Amino acid sequence: MGAEKESTFKVSDRRLFNPDGTSRFDIDETEEPSLPINKVTATVAPTPAVGLDSIPTTQAEAPLPELDDPYGISTGTVTFNDFVMSLAGNAMMCLGLVKQFGPMEPDLPSAQHMIEVLMVLKQKTHNNLSEEERQTLDDVLKNLQVQFVRLSQQLP
Numbered sequence: 001m002g003a004e005k006e007s008t009f010k011v012s013d014r015r016l017f018n019p020d021g022t023s024r025f026d027i028d029e030t031e032e033p034s035l036p037i038n039k040v041t042a043t044v045a046p047t048p049a050v051g052l053d054s055i056p057t058t059q060a061e062a063p064l065p066e067l068d069d070p071y072g073i074s075t076g077t078v079t080f081n082d083f084v085m086s087l088a089g090n091a092m093m094c095l096g097l098v099k100q101f102g103p104m105e106p107d108l109p110s111a112q113h114m115i116e117v118l119m120v121l122k123q124k125t126h127n128n129l130s131e132e133e134r135q136t137l138d139d140v141l142k143n144l145q146v147q148f149v150r151l152s153q154q155l156p
Contacts, residue, residue, distance in 0.1 A: 080133045084121070088140045090114050095147050106151050115144050 091114035092098050096106035122137050129137070 080125075080129065081136045084118070084133075084137050084140055087114060087118055087121070088144060091118070091144050092147075095144070095151055097147065106155065108148070108152055108155070111144075111148055111151075115141070115148060118144070 089098070091111050093104070094107045094111035094114055096104045098104070118137065118141050122141065125133075125137075
């Protein structure tokens with residue numbers, strides 16, 4: 001067999017800052033590559049066939065996996081009310097009602113879209129919610145609609 005020529009390459013961290021935010025002064029752009037490339041091969045094992053009857057269909061059969069929580073956010077089971085409140089939070093941001101990041105201009109078309117998404121959710125889940133879930137969805141929709149009308153009358 002013929003002789004293979006070995007290629008070399010170097011991986012350089014070109015970021016200007018360390019993970020703690022301090023400036024890096026040790027960046028050397030002139031250093032020559034010195035590591036040979038090693039050929040790596042990988043094999044993939046075939047995936048076993050899974051029958052439809054082995055797929056969990058209820059919440060009790062399919063618990064959510066435990067996730068790492070690096071930001072201190074709860075990773076427990078997400079409920080319907082959590083989902084509704086998440087959509088409502090997005091609508092409130094579009095209405096400019098969330099002041100966490102400073103004052104924001106209302107984006108009425110986006111707010112209207114989010115309200116319509118909640119209305120579709122209400123329609124599609126009709127007679128399929130608990131009393132608490134239905135009440136939460138109704139209250140959120142009513143409050144968002146009132147705020148939307150109020151803001152749309154105030155803006156030129």
